[in-house]
Amino acid sequence: MAVKVGFIGAGGIARYHAEHLAKIKEARIVAFCDLSKERAEKMAREFGAGSYTDHRRMLEKEELDAVYICIPPFAHQDQEILAAEKGINIFVEKPIALTLKKAEQIEAKVLENKVITSVGYQQRYLDIADRLRLILKGKRAGAFFGYWMGTMPLVSWWRRKEESGGQIIEQTTHIFDMARYLFGEVEKVFAISRTGLMSEVKDYNVEDASSVSLYFKDGLIGTISSACFLSCGFKVGMDIYLKDMVIEYRWGRSLKIIEEKRTEKVLAGNDPGFLEDQVFIEAVRTADPSGIRSDYSDALKTLKLTLAADESLRTGKVVKV
Numbered sequence: 001m002a003v004k005v006g007f008i009g010a011g012g013i014a015r016y017h018a019e020h021l022a023k024i025k026e027a028r029i030v031a032f033c034d035l036s037k038e039r040a041e042k043m044a045r046e047f048g049a050g051s052y053t054d055h056r057r058m059l060e061k062e063e064l065d066a067v068y069i070c071i072p073p074f075a076h077q078d079q080e081i082l083a084a085e086k087g088i089n090i091f092v093e094k095p096i097a098l099t100l101k102k103a104e105q106i107e108a109k110v111l112e113n114k115v116i117t118s119v120g121y122q123q124r125y126l127d128i129a130d131r132l133r134l135i136l137k138g139k140r141a142g143a144f145f146g147y148w149m150g151t152m153p154l155v156s157w158w159r160r161k162e163e164s165g166g167q168i169i170e171q172t173t174h175i176f177d178m179a180r181y182l183f184g185e186v187e188k189v190f191a192i193s194r195t196g197l198m199s200e201v202k203d204y205n206v207e208d209a210s211s212v213s214l215y216f217k218d219g220l221i222g223t224i225s226s227a228c229f230l231s232c233g234f235k236v237g238m239d240i241y242l243k244d245m246v247i248e249y250r251w252g253r254s255l256k257i258i259e260e261k262r263t264e265k266v267l268a269g270n271d272p273g274f275l276e277d278q279v280f281i282e283a284v285r286t287a288d289p290s291g292i293r294s295d296y297s298d299a300l301k302t303l304k305l306t307l308a309a310d311e312s313l314r315t316g317k318v319v320k321v
């Protein structure tokens with residue numbers, strides 16, 4: 001029996017997942033819900049599904065095995081909670097919420113109802129992320145630089161801090177998450193930021209750029225920088241420094257491993273987003289979540305880290321995670 005899936009949110013990332021699910025024979029999309037009737041209906045027509053404008057009604061009417069929650073950060077209210085109460089398994093996009101209170105409330109429901117969860121940190125499913133973890137196993141990294149230097153995304157909610165959370169929480173969260181995936185948990189952070197560069201962008205109140213220093217529990221130090229003011233020169237990834245090796249990771253694309261007598265370049269060989277969706281559908285189909293690399297509770301730790309960085313931005317103080 002195919003896994004019956006509904007979508008809450010029918011925007012850009014919903015399309016990305018829907019296109020994957022359309023190629024996975026164990027999955028069947030049965031409905032799309034969006035506040036915009038037009039968007040929900042367009043996706044519904046395209047993927048041969050029903051359409052709704054109210055997620056409560058969709059969750060009531062449809063017999064779903066799983067729901068993909070693909071809404072902007074500020075919009076998380078009762079969607080996950082209602083799904084969990086109905087025993088519907090949940091795929092939710094990052095960031096999982098904008099406050100710890102909301103995310104912890106959702107986590108409690110998810111754990112109480114024992115539903116399977118997966119969160120959209122797709123970089124964890126890259127084959128070069130596997131290779132990176134293998135290289136680092138048993139070694140101690142000394143320091144790293146992570147970065148997401150790019151342009152401002154076009155969706156209107158992104159430029160408002162109260163709606164997206166800002167670049168650290170919404171976008172560079174992928175790099176913070178990768179740092180946790182590779183190096184473990186962070187003890188404390190200190191962050192600085194700047195603003196005022198983008199006079200041509202109307203009505204924005206997110207930082208133009210920020211830099212966060214991280215101190216890990218095992219002594220590793222790192223810096224993660226963000227910028228959204230660029231019009232060219234997009235650069236996303238992480239450079240990792242060990243005593244006898246430098247590793248350059250380029251977001252989704254490649255690894256360069258530099259040693260004293262040898263340099264190796266490895267290109268990514270898989271589509272991590274497709275694998276992420278395949279693994280989630282298989283987990284729901286077999287009731288076995290062991291292949292999922294980022295569940296709700298784990299993503300909550302990444303949210304905690306980025307919220308701590310944001311608190312440091314606001315207070316100018318070192319913040320314990």
Ligand SMILES: NC(=O)c1ccc[n+]([C@@H]2O[C@H](COP(=O)([O-])OP(=O)(O)OC[C@H]3O[C@@H](n4cnc5c(N)ncnc54)[C@H](O)[C@@H]3O)[C@@H](O)[C@H]2O)c1
Pocket residue numbers: 008009010011012013014033034035036039053055070071072073075093094095120121122155170
């Ligand atoms: N994993 C990734 O690499 C990745 C990439 C892009 C976006 N995202 C995340 O996905 C989420 C959505 O981003 P997007 O780019 O698709 O945004 P989007 O603006 O393109 O789409 C969001 C859709 O949600 C709808 N919506 C808002 N509130 C709703 C509600 N209460 N019920 C139903 N629909 C509602 C909007 O009308 C809109 O159509 C964000 O959290 C974003 O951070 C993740």
